[in-house]
Amino acid sequence: MTVYPPAVFPQDDALPLNATNPGNAETATVTDVSDTPEDGASLQEIPKLETFIPGECLPDVIDVYIDKDFLYNTSSQYFAGKQFTMRQPIKLVRQYPPRTPADEGNVNGSKPSVEASDCDCPKGKVLTAQLDLRHTELLGVGHHSKVLLAPLTFPSTPSVRHAVAVKFSLPYSSHKMLLDEAKIYNAFPRDLQDGNTPIVPKFYGYYVRSTEVFDRDDGNNGGDNDLEKCWKSFQTVLLNSITSILLLEACGKPVNTDCLALSQRQDIGKLLKRLHKANFVQGSFYERNILIQPGPLTLPHAERSYTEPSYRIIDFGRGLGLHVNCSFLEDIRHVAKEERSDAHSRLLIN
């Protein structure tokens, strides 16, 4: 039987939540960031999360830890040598997959990607995980978003920590594309994310900040000191940068198709065909949206290599999915055919 990372959960936070009301977020205990568990492991030592996790076992709430350097490293010059940290984590609530049937009704008819499963996680409990954005590695930057590798700690005993890809909208860019992408990921059936030859990264949820949390005072009154006042307003900028996040499996780096053999390009073509067969269209099928990592995924990490790589198609912000944002099969098929023909000329396959 599959073993999911959140093996045991705390029993003390059994409150139902919904996407627009985080319930206990307002009364959350103030946590000094320096109190969060640290075992000194570097990000490279933390295993990447590769397990498929059914929707009902994903965290309901994520406490996000950031510090002054999160947005721009230049900020550290101004606050250099000062211990300015966010005194409370930013609480995000899961919107996709929906947590309750009521939430499900609010999500434009898109179906959750998973159904009731055989996992052991307790039903009716609020599962809170921690995402540490103070220790990250940049995976990539797109036109609308930034993607970081960061440790996600699941609430188990002992706690289980894995690295995941965290995608969030760049400041001042539209957040709608991230939401649209979340709806597509939410509708992907398990076999597109899992198995020996998955097509897309595994989806670990889309989390949003509620108005209450957004407006919440962090308990730091700013003081009289100019630097503290400045820090206080900078915190607002930091808070504004984390209004929603998409958590995904980290799946390698973008391919350079010039370096791929014909058979490898054909393998990518086959993935696209399978995606289309499942009635999804990627919508911007460029090299930067095809990831490669050592494979095959059936082998332990140490035995994987680029001789038999694994590919994934990413970035569904412009994607289409039947019954997600497109009601007609013929429309999907038509766009898919065009995408395949474009892709084939780009990948030089036929």
Ligand SMILES: Nc1ncnc2c1ncn2[C@@H]1O[C@H](COP(=O)(O)OP(=O)(O)OP(=O)(O)O)[C@@H](O)[C@H]1O
């Ligand atoms: N799951 C992932 N694993 C590893 N790296 C990723 C992952 N998702 C995204 N990236 C990296 O981040 C980059 C930007 O991601 P993505 O293409 O999703 O952003 P975007 O802003 O939607 O892109 P676009 O410019 O096409 O609108 C990718 O090219 C890739 O390098």
